[in-house]
Amino acid sequence: MLAELSASADAQPFRRPVSPLQAPDYARVVATPMDLGTVRARLTGGVYTRPEQFARDVRLVFSNSRLYNTDKRSRIYSMTVRLSSLFEALWARVEGSRSGGRSGERPAARSAGRSAARSSRAPRSRSARRTRRAARRTRRAARAARNGQCCLTLQSRNY
Numbered sequence: 574m575l576a577e578l579s580a581s582a583d584a585q586p587f588r589r590p591v592s593p594l595q596a597p598d599y600a601r602v603v604a605t606p607m608d609l610g611t612v613r614a615r616l617t618g619g620v621y622t623r624p625e626q627f628a629r630d631v632r633l634v635f636s637n638s639r640l641y642n643t644d645k646r647s648r649i650y651s652m653t654v655r656l657s658s659l660f661e662a663l664w665a666r667v668e669g670s671r672s673g674g675r676s677g678e679r680p681a682a683r684s685a686g687r688s689a690a691r692s693s694r695a696p697r698s699r700s701a702r703r704t705r706r707a708a709r710r711t712r713r714a715a716r717a718a719r720n721g722q723c724c725l726t727l728q729s730r731n732y
Contacts, residue, residue, distance in 0.1 A: 574663045575616060578631070579609050581659060581714075583652040583707075587634050591641075602641050607633040624667070631660055651704060655711045662715030 578584055587609045591599045599606070612630050621627045635657040642650045 574660075574667065575609065575613055575631075577663065578656065578660055579613070581656060583656040583659075584609060586649055586652060587638070587656065596641070599641060603637045605633060605637070607637060609634060624671070628664055631664075632657075635660070651707065655707050658711050659714050662711075 579588060589610050590606060590608045591603075593599065607630055609631075612627070612634070615621060615630065616627060621630075635653050638649065638653040642653065644650060
């Protein structure tokens, strides 16, 4: 799971700790810094005794990003949202396998008229098209995760 998150193009800013040279005020804004590299080190070092501890640290990466990057139109904020969605889809899959059932069932289908109206509307800008493309990729990754078509590193550790 962590390998799949880290391999995502959206994970690039989250793979290493935030540099004080890039963001001098980061330590003042974010009380508990966390990144995917630190999560990986903790996971391989056996620091996590429960799966929820792992999930809490991964979610901390995203909440720190939302806290520091407040402009919802920024590239990094969009990357945060997409990667967080991917993690939640993967996590729901792991939780479903742990509980013996399926977690995160698909929501009820939308009415045909509403979805048809959305698809006929052209994106207004290049950034809107990119955002929609990224959202489609995230939905596909989530669908693949629900169908068991992804690498779930945590499942091998029973979480």
